[in-house]
Amino acid sequence: MDGFPKYLLRRLLQFFLVIFLGVSGTFFITKLSPVDPVEQSLSLMTNFGATDPRAVELMRQALAELYGLQGSIFEQYLAFWGRVLRGDFGPSLSSFPTPVMSLIMSALPWTVGLLTLALIITWTLGNLLGALAGYYRTNTLLKLSGAVVMALHPVPAYIVGLVLLLVFGFIFPVLPISGGAQMNLQPGLSLDYIRSLIQHGTLPALTLVLVGIGSWFISMRSLVSNIVTDDHVVYAELGGVSSGKIFSQYVARNALLPQLTGLALSLGSVFGGAVITEFLYNYPGVGRLLIQGIYRGDYSLVLGVTTMSIVAVAVAVFIIDLIYPLIDPRVRLG
Amino acid sequence: MFKILRDLLRYNIEFTIGFVLTLAIFLFALAHFWAPLPAEAIYLLPPDMPPSAQYWLGTTSRGQDVLWQMSAAIWNTMLFGLTVTILSRLLAVAVGMLSGYLGGKWDQILMTINDTMIALPNIPILLLVYFVMRDSMSWPVLAATAALLGWNYDARLIRSVTLSLRNREFTRHAVFAGMSVPQILMRQHLPYVMPVIFFTAMNNLIWAIGLEVTLSVLGFSDINRPTIGGMIYWANQHQAIIAGIWWWIAFPIIAIVLLFLGLFLLAISVNEYIDPRSRLSRMGA
Amino acid sequence: MSALLELDRVNKDYRIGGFLDSSILHAVKNVSFTLSAEKPEIFTIVGESGSGKTTTARMILGNETPTSGTLRFMGQDIAGIRSRADRLKFMAKAQPIFQNPFEAFNPLTTLDYYLYSTARRFLGIKDRGGVEAATDKALNHVGLSLAEVRGRYSHELSGGQLQRIAVARALIPGPRLIVADEPVSMVDASLRMSIVNLFRELRDTLGVSIIYITHDLSTAYYISDRVIIMHRGDVVEAGDAQSVLGNPQHEYSRALSGAVLPPDPEEARQIIERRMAGAV
Amino acid sequence: MLIKKLAAAALAIAASVMPAAAQDFIAGIPRNEALIIQGPAAQNAEWFNLWAPGGGASNNGLQQLTADTFWFVNPEGTGDAAWTNALAADRPQYNDDFTEMTVPLKQGIYWSDGVEFTAEDVVYTVETQIANPGMNWSAPFTINVDSVEATDPYTVVFNLKEPNSRFHTLFTVRWNAAWIMPKHVFETVDDPLTYANNPPVSLSAYEMHSYDSAGNWVIWKLREDWERTSIGMDLESEPDVKYVVYRNAGNPDARVIEQMNHNLDVINDIAPEGMFTIARDAGENSAYWFPGYPFAHPDPTLPSVLFNHQNSKFQDKDVRWALALMIDIRAVAMGSYRGAANLAALSVPPTGTAVVDYYEPMQEWLTSFEIDTGARTIAPYDPTVAQQIAALVKPQWGDDIPDDPAQLAAMFGHGWWKQDIEAANELLEKAGLTKNGNQWLLPDGTPFTIRLMVEGDAIPTLARAGTILAQQWSMQGIQTTVDVAGPTNGQRLGAGDFEAAVYWTVETWGGHPDLSFFLESYHSDFIVEPGAVQPPRNLQRWQDERLDAIIEENRTVSFDSPEVVQLGMDYLKLAVEEMPFIPLMAYNKFAPFDTTYWTGYPSAENPYSASGPFWSNTRYMVVNLEANPNAPGAQAAQ
């Protein structure tokens, strides 16, 4: 077995190893967590309510049995892998008996939709501006936009989001500031629903874009300023090729290739959700789910989300490794 | 060292601006050691005072002077950020250079670890670690944890630089000149890796501070310790933005942006200075 | 007669990866030759890019292991050297000269660092004076002195000088063999002969054997004792330099020899005119 | 250039999206028929089974608007008015030795699917839960109920395993209680624990209209046969509120914004500053518990400084008292609630009926109460604290602050302990502590330090109180650091894994003087070893024979007996003497209402219902609200 199949096998092996190590690590960290889901459920159930201490003890036993938290940590670990391989993360402990998978699956479209869109906008805009700024170094407009991007870069996401929320939700209340879509609107491909989705997604997406654009901008600008001195760019300039074409086909195109790996990684991490943004805008995505899971000590849920996220990043890296040769004609696998 | 500083100050306007900004903010942060009131003290001043001659940057709803809070907060936040950055740079450099230089099995093992770390979602892991450690989760421990999560992508960058250096003739030459692996890495390769380190350090610092703020906003930080995240946390607890106490949040953010601007200008100008190409030009090659 | 270097049916295969296709490249096929320990010589490997000459050189230096066959240096199997101590021992006796003198020295490192490091590591000299003496002695062999080199960077010297320093450095541990891979192709024409002449001197005065790897038949003819011509991994012709290069027998050797442009406008022009008529 | 094209495209997209503001806030539902209430973010939005441990979905209107059980106690009410017979036709009837309880049921009540509600549903509820451990009320039923029978369709008789004078409280709603299950639905189900009960059949005046699968909102609509419910049959006219929307309106800032944008009628809780902002910027459109400052509505829970009695530092009552006397309660009130706190010197929340039953009658006793500092005897009580706080906030709130001491007591509480550092020092010395410079040393010579645990974000005002307490103690030489426990708070409290904490261990009916609600769990029988998990309430692990005696006696008297109040006072006096925890104040909630669409919200003036939307009592508010005739679109609808 040679060449591609062998490469594929090696890469696949590594892929599984990464997932195995990552998920196992998370499993044991979660197990070390002092948060006890039984106690969490109990305190939810007894909060505000009458509590007979004997009854609480009885409930505690019943819940521990129900949640399947018995057995040694190693037995739980084996059982966990057994379930994961079947694509099942078991029941959520804070939303018992709803399966974690179905919680994730209902949150996932929101997160993936919002984050993918925001990421693509961020990536495109950041790279475009970065490339333009790297190529047309003297353009005032670009310098200005560069300065804005640079100033935004270090501002924490929470602040950017809060300011947007204040400006567009309060001072000029033109956009909804909470939730994923209008209330009581049937989800579907209707114009109203799509418009509602866009309206509700605008502020969170804008937050993500403003926060994320800086790093793409900076890295693209430095990539481009290296490429403009490459022979083939100089040659094209000597050949009288128009500067627009040089920019797009000779400079940006080459500089984009390394950025694609970054894009893939970011796309993979989409599955982890955007914790702060979703938290702030009450967006019903995976990030919010994760925070809820952590607050409620629901480690089935936390494990589920982190596992999904680890797998997604690993898959994204794997895929980009596989398709990179198709994107970059130079790459040959040794 | 002094000569470098003098050269940069004299001939590089970006460095000068960056240097002045950073120094100013550093001195400002340093000043908290001489603050008139302890940074943790609350309700010793009238709350919610807007910026005025008496309270230049106003007071918080907790009766603290924003100016002095900020001074301590920037100090603590930068201490955290720089600890994360330096630790994670050390890791990234060690792993990246060894992996790139040694190649083969070592490369595979290190890069598998690296790829695993890349795939780990930072925030959940940090929160989980925070739960596990709880009271013993002091800021240095948090910084170490963050550093453990923040080196991997840059290690790959450094590895790719080292990988290309490994195949340069001067590396093979160094081997035949009897130089040991550490000698080759430190003397021969490090100057080429330095610009990558500097460049990624900026992003890492921003990431670390973002992390601090995120954890604080979610309520997972030591609320006794004034930090930028801590200020946002408390401002948030008092709904400061909605209540119109904008100075509580705006000034720290402006300070952070200025600080980053300063650091960024420093980084790019120092980077230009230490970049082998620029060094060679100065040396007259 | 004992052998300094002995190559016995050495092969080296590479897998060249296509994304969907891949094939085995036989970079070096069945190469055998022996360098005598008693009689130092300049042994030249001639070939174009892809001929396997550089791979052969790397195997001799232990930077690559052969797919099959053995390379023995002073009786020791080169591929069998594992420990760092053995490796250092081997390197002390077999040293390389690289193609591009500007590349061979890190532009950010002073040149003397390479020299001192070599002296310390291979000669085991600890004190500064001893190191400098050994370095200066080696530099004297190549017509330079430590005073000219100390504290300088590669960009401050010409390619020819750098290549001399590289040779001097290689001489410090007292090697028996120097493997020079295209040592003059990046050196200016006016300085080229000084390097080539230096090789002759090393052979004659220090008794160092030199494996000279080149694509330039003119310099090969100028200094070699023996020559092998490699083509796509095969040795197509081997023997005494004067006869192999002056009167090549193999078809490829002849083509190669015919492609050498003579330093005379009339002859050269005729070759080009012939080529225009034939090829284009 | 490319940039310009992009900008144009962005503008075009923005233009198509902007008409947002013009649209209905809720698709297809007239805004002036809908009451919008702050709800939770539900994870499992599809889950409507109230009886299985399904997580937090019950705050979304499900238990507030569709569930029903025998009785309700209005936590804000006093006397008989606080008691409501819901499904039950009368108060609980016990036999003499409290081993049997008979409940007569109202007739003419129907489930929303048209099936009549009968005693069979009650029997089914109890028996099913006993048969399925893990269901929410399974454990108390298992422990108490020997058998349950429907002697006729409208009478249920519970036979108890042992005497229990408080058995009926299982079916008495303060915040919630054992809700009655629809037998005709659940008997067709294999496993009542994993049945989602979607859509839920309603036993109260509202039924489900629609919900968001992402968990952000649920909409309930008034049943057409609303009169065939326990709440409906007592109403004089059809409720104005046709739809109730429980929506998750995000973080506190977003909630304030949404209310000011008239997209959120009822807020459950925000920070005092958010409240002040609404009062300042939207005062004409909003209503509060108090018409002006301090605005807040006190919950019948009692934030206190809890000491872990199993920690050697806090086993001496003199130390506990010293710590109490080091507190300047005015600073705590200002720091946590900006002064808007209802202070509590007694170990019972100063709300509802407790004010008339305990606080007012005990003032005299409090004023004359003395403690021995070892050096002298002092009377620590300061009945003028309310006036002092009023003076502190007067500059900011002016006319909102009355002069009448009685009114001030209703706003700020009846009094608290005077800060008395000298007495505190004497007490510490009495307890064997020594002072070294500005640092107190424990009898064993180690520095006296305290880690004070607070929950943090979820209960921000208590975190704020904690930081001030820490500062005050630290300044007096007891280094105190605040730990934010976050989500582990409840668990750490339960396991006794803390030194001191700011939290509540006292909750009451609010509308009834009986203290068994929390006191029962204070019996020393339930105290466990350090590290083991303690049942709720007695988190400080306070153990006292006198306390046990009070508890045991309370079990033998009837719920409505006047002796209950006497026993309550005994407990309160004991708690003052022992200072097992330092009660601080009622848990004040800032819950402003938007009056743009609805009026007639409950208030201190007219406390006909709990105001928190998560309390099941809220249903009485919902059906009593009146549409604001001046609401936008109100004329058009008429």
Add this chain to the structure above:
Amino acid sequence: MNADVLKVEGLKAYYQMNYFGVRREVRAVDDVSLTIRRNEIYGIAGESSSGKSSLIKTIAGAITPPLRVVDGSVKFDFDGRTLDVYAEPQAMKGARWQNLSYIMQGSMNVLNPVRKVKHAFHDFAFKHMGLSERDFWAKVEQHLQRIGLDPRVLESYPHQLSGGMRQRLTIALATVCEPDFIIADEPTTALDVLVQQDVLALIKDVQRRMGASIIFVTHDMTVHAAIADRIGIVYAGRLVEEGPTLDVFRRPQHPYTAHLIGSLPRIGDSRKRSALPGKPPNLADPPSGCRFHPRCPLAIDKCKTDNPALLPRQTGRVACWRAGEVEAA
């Protein structure tokens, strides 16, 4: 019609750099004047960092800071149309590829690595040809065939082609518009010996057929011997000798030229050849007088102080105080 295509007069181009206070001026092109005629190959010979690359960059108007033209002019004459490169840079734009094209060193890097070869043809040449797409591609394919390339290479990526093919391709690209003037910068340097001859033959052939002028830069004297009609020898930024190739090789007038030619080894002749002593001058700090004097076996005192002008001498020009006394070594 003017017989001269290019006229360079008194051209000075310096690298002016300022790195953190280290100010340097490298006189890469120092007072060079030369003329190139229609339909000739003019070779420029010189060692590395002698300024030959800077010279042609300056001639091509392709300089970027820190390299700046300090003095002098470069004028092209295309069919009677005079283009002053530094007086009217806009006019140059239109002339690129149409009249003036390049063959660059390092064919590996001059083609965009991530695009197929055909795009390069389209980008560079299409707008100059005034043809429809279809005719354009027909023309390109025809041109490729003439140059000995399979038109299928158009569908390849640069890295898929061998070094020789790539170099042919860049020649095809440079000549597809049939320009009047081609600048060839070390086009054969990185090629294997066998391929080198092919490429040289190709360049010569194309030049002869199109009647274009080529300025051909290489350090390899044997290449000049093979194809240049005239050569100019550059030393330390200055043109030190110029003349018809045969004359320069047979009777070099400048000691440097004589040495370059004399030191060339040759198969069948292993007589010892000496190398030039010393090292090439540093252009940031060039020697006074004649810049070659520190290495010159014939140097006299005058050489150290006075810079010899480039003066006509028999068939060419030479800049040496002792020009008459030089003999081929």
